[in-house]
Amino acid sequence: MEQNEILAENPDPDSRIFGLTGGIGSGKTTVAKILENMGFSIYYSDARAKDLVNESAYLKSEIIKLLGEDAYNKDGLYNRKYVANIVFTNPGKLDVLNSIIHPAVKSDFKNWLQNREDKEIIFKETALLFELDLDKECHQSVLVTAEDNARSKRVMDRDGKTYREVLNIMNKQMPEKEKIKRADFVIYNNGTLEDLQNEVEKVKSEIMALQF
Template identity: 30%
Template sequence: MIVGLGGGIASGKTEASTYLQEQYQFNMIDTDVLAREVVMPGQKAYQEIVSHFGNGILLADGSLDRSKLRELIFSDVAEKTWLESVTHPAIRSLMQEKIKAAPKNAVTLLVSPLLYESEQYKLCYRNILIIAPVKIRTQRAVSRDSSSVDIVNSIINQQMPDEQKLEIADFIITNDSTITAFHHKLDAIAQTLLELAKS
């Protein structure tokens, strides 16, 4: 049973997926991990990105400087569109391979920041949406990623508004309080999913 887990930047997706994996042994397909895999040195997408942006986009070890790349694409819509045209098909192909290989009698989380934007939610039996006020998400992202407020706001503005996602999601969690409260909300959803998996 594939269950989508989505939400905007710094909404709490990583905390939620880690908790559900550790507490309930849910399997996990994380598109952020897949996104790193498809741009590793030697991969086709990596070669195309380096050819396009030049060696200045690389770290000393030859891997992509993801922070620099993020700043480039979120300050230039055309570059963002180009990068997505290279990486998204590769990520989707790898994601579909992982979905086919997922255990049949267990819950598998498909964790994706673009679950709703890229219509990946259509591949899932149920979908979870994590939301939080923009002010809280901005503070979290700036603290976590050492990004500027402008970069974070640019990312938020380019993502689908929560209001649209609310119309699609089956389960909605507001993550604006304590970690304990967040975990309690996840527990309730996990129990429901486990019951659905049995039926």
């Protein structure tokens, strides 16, 4: 998408939207929190998607049509484990599920942005920025990446998954080399939290030096 097309779709022409992404265990959310502490506004796409599938009657209806009544628990809340078990082995249904949820998140982001006062630089956090070509809806992209061993250890420690389970998830995501090629800025998270903060500070300086 050309720059003028992005600007035409931008709900606020005064905003510069940076897509922020990273694979499982990369530290994407930690980077988002660091940027937020620096004073930037962050739209958490993945968190909002989790809210919207519970809040929107339309989304509930469409998801049940696609995946069945068990897509929601008896309490009416989205059954993430059930849905994940289906779409993890069925790319076609995953594509349809994303086509249902993405427009709702896009609309939610537009409303969120219009209600912000600090709009000059916005970070839009999303796990599937490149997989769903959502980088085309942003001016530029920031990738958080790390070595596979570091990522797998973080996920095993955090979620209690086995190495094989984490590896299966990683193998279904876009390769890191491909993401690095597509990203405008790359944050490497292979060391300590202090190292990561320094990496974020470096990228922040590069972004602030841009001519908008």
